Amino acid sequence: MSLTEAERVFGGITEQGINNLLGAFFAARPRHLNYGSPGFVPSTTVAATQMGAIPFPGAPGGIDWAVQLAPPTVDLHPETDPLPPELSLGVNQLSVSTAVRLCVACETRREGERDPDQPDDYPDQPRDDRPPGKAKGTCFDLKIFAVAHLQRTFSPDGVVIVVDAVEIVDVEPSELEAVLECLILQILRAVLADVRLPLETLRAGAFSLTLTRGPEVENDQLEVYGNL
Amino acid sequence: MAEITVAIDEVGADQLLDTAIGLIPPQVASGNGALGPFVASYSAAASFAPGNVDLIAPGTIRIEDFQLNWSLNFSFGIDLSTFLPDFCIPQVCINIPCVGKVCTPEICVDWPTISVPVSISDFLQVTADFGLSVTLSGGSWKVAAVVQGIPSLQFGLVSAALLVAISAALTPILLAVPFIGPFLAVAANAILLAIGIGGVTGLLGPMLTPFVSGLSIPIYNQPQTFEALPVGGPFDPAVFITLDSVGASITSDTEDELVLEVDIT
Numbered sequence: 324m325s326l327t328e329a330e331r332v333f334g335g336i337t338e339q340g341i342n343n344l345l346g347a348f349f350a351a352r353p354r355h356l357n358y359g360s361p362g363f364v365p366s367t368t369v370a371a372t373q374m375g376a377i378p379f380p381g382a383p384g385g386i387d388w389a390v391q392l393a394p395p396t397v398d399l400h401p402e403t404d405p406l407p408p409e410l411s412l413g414v415n416q417l418s419v420s421t422a423v424r425l426c427v428a429c430e431t432r433r434e435g436e437r438d439p440d441q442p443d444d445y446p447d448q449p450r451d452d453r454p455p456g457k458a459k460g461t462c463f464d465l466k467i468f469a470v471a472h473l474q475r476t477f478s479p480d481g482v483v484i485v486v487d488a489v490e491i492v493d494v495e496p497s498e499l500e501a502v503l504e505c506l507i508l509q510i511l512r513a514v515l516a517d518v519r520l521p522l523e524t525l526r527a528g529a530f531s532l533t534l535t536r537g538p539e540v541e542n543d544q545l546e547v548y549g550n551l
Numbered sequence: 552m553a554e555i556t557v558a559i560d561e562v563g564a565d566q567l568l569d570t571a572i573g574l575i576p577p578q579v580a581s582g583n584g585a586l587g588p589f590v591a592s593y594s595a596a597a598s599f600a601p602g603n604v605d606l607i608a609p610g611t612i613r614i615e616d617f618q619l620n621w622s623l624n625f626s627f628g629i630d631l632s633t634f635l636p637d638f639c640i641p642q643v644c645i646n647i648p649c650v651g652k653v654c655t656p657e658i659c660v661d662w663p664t665i666s667v668p669v670s671i672s673d674f675l676q677v678t679a680d681f682g683l684s685v686t687l688s689g690g691s692w693k694v695a696a697v698v699q700g701i702p703s704l705q706f707g708l709v710s711a712a713l714l715v716a717i718s719a720a721l722t723p724i725l726l727a728v729p730f731i732g733p734f735l736a737v738a739a740n741a742i743l744l745a746i747g748i749g750g751v752t753g754l755l756g757p758m759l760t761p762f763v764s765g766l767s768i769p770i771y772n773q774p775q776t777f778e779a780l781p782v783g784g785p786f787d788p789a790v791f792i793t794l795d796s797v798g799a800s801i802t803s804d805t806e807d808e809l810v811l812e813v814d815i816t
């Protein structure tokens with residue numbers, strides 16, 4: 324069977340190629356993996372995105388929080404990387420795996436304040452060299468598995484990953500797991516919605532392509548078809 | 552398996568190469584040639600019009616009947632000494648009383664070289680096989696269809712037309728030479744007739760063949776450090792990937808296709 328089938332132009336990128344693109348994206352723009360309120364992220368930079376603290380009565384300035392994700396990797400249908408039994412990879416789907424660290428601040432050291440854990444009276448104690456304004460977080464890490472599909476985007480013409488379901492392994496009780504999966508699903512959807520892969524990039528600038536079919540996932544590859 | 556594979560079918564390749572050929576700027580050249588006793592300096596210009604693409608696995612693109620539009624501006628130099636014998640008035644000496652021996656100098660007539668401008672333009676239909684060339688040059692990956700060998704150009708009636716044009720330009724000039732003009736015109740035309748179509752083809756071939764034998768049609772040109780995403784804002788710099796390798800081939804399954812394969816990191 325020819326590559327172009329009934330169309331004029333074919334473009335295909337393997338899952339390794341997509342992972343290389345995702346790696347390049349998050350290496351250049353790590354702020355799309357790191358989010359936090361001012362206690363953790365004093366200002367938005369290339370490295371991190373500042374968000375508002377969680378407002379709560381009686382908590383001055385709100386509750387500081389942070390979310391850090393590891394660069395996600397994908398596995399395109401058919402399944403190569405094993406998934407938890409709760410998830411299965413269907414036709415035209417891909418799996419996404421990543422890790423997430425969720426942190427909340429139990430106390431916040433404001434700029435200019437002395438760290439109460441490290442009084443100057445004990446100069447032989449190891450110093451906390453975090454810059455002022457950094458909250459101390461109580462954190463935990465989760466390994467995340469998700470299944471997703473691809474969706475076409477416009478302006479520029481491209482492809483985006485849309486997460487369908489998330490699974491977190493070994494969290495008890497199950498109600499807590501459900502709450503965390505709900506939270507992570509929304510976070511992962513939002514993060515990956517920012518990663519719009521232009522068709523121009525998916526074909527490394529070769530030829531031109533007006534999409535008439537796809538994006539499709541087949542043989543561990545993202546495939547698009549079209550005309551010149 | 553390459554990380555990125557892009558393929559285009561034969562109809563698409565025809566469109567692609569038509570566009571690429573149309574974008575090749577006009578080519579120019581100049582030089583000198585010889586047509587029998589005539590010396591010709593020339594300037595040549597050539598441009599191309601598309602033909603029909605036939606993809607042949609594993610690596611040949613045949614373009615049938617693409618058009619080479621050409622024009623030539625000649626300046627033919629004709630040395631009249633070719634036609635006329637050297638003519639010298641010999642030295643004459645006389646003895647003059649009280650003066651002595653007086654001699655006249657030998658006087659030779661140096662027949663001039665006449666320049667005749669001739670312009671001609673036409674087109675040729677050429678069929679040529681192109682190979683695929685992949686190079687990393689100046690930080691960019693380039694894929695081009697490069698003509699293989701030296702295609703044979705068929706000039707046909709053009710050669711006869713050039714002979715007629717030379718004759719038409721030359722005859723009135725020679726006829727204007729006093730006394731011997733008609734002789735010169737007859738002699739020059741006799742020489743042109745002797746040179747014939749074969750001689751003119753031998754003149755045109757080396758002038759126009761280089762335009763085709765050096766033909767390279769660009770297919771792909773991208774920087775090795777490829778911008779995957781442009782700058783998205785003050786905190787979103789451009790995203791770059793590296794094109795580690797590029798390959799090009801013709802495949803033939805149920806359809807003939809031009810395939811580019813790219814590895815990225």
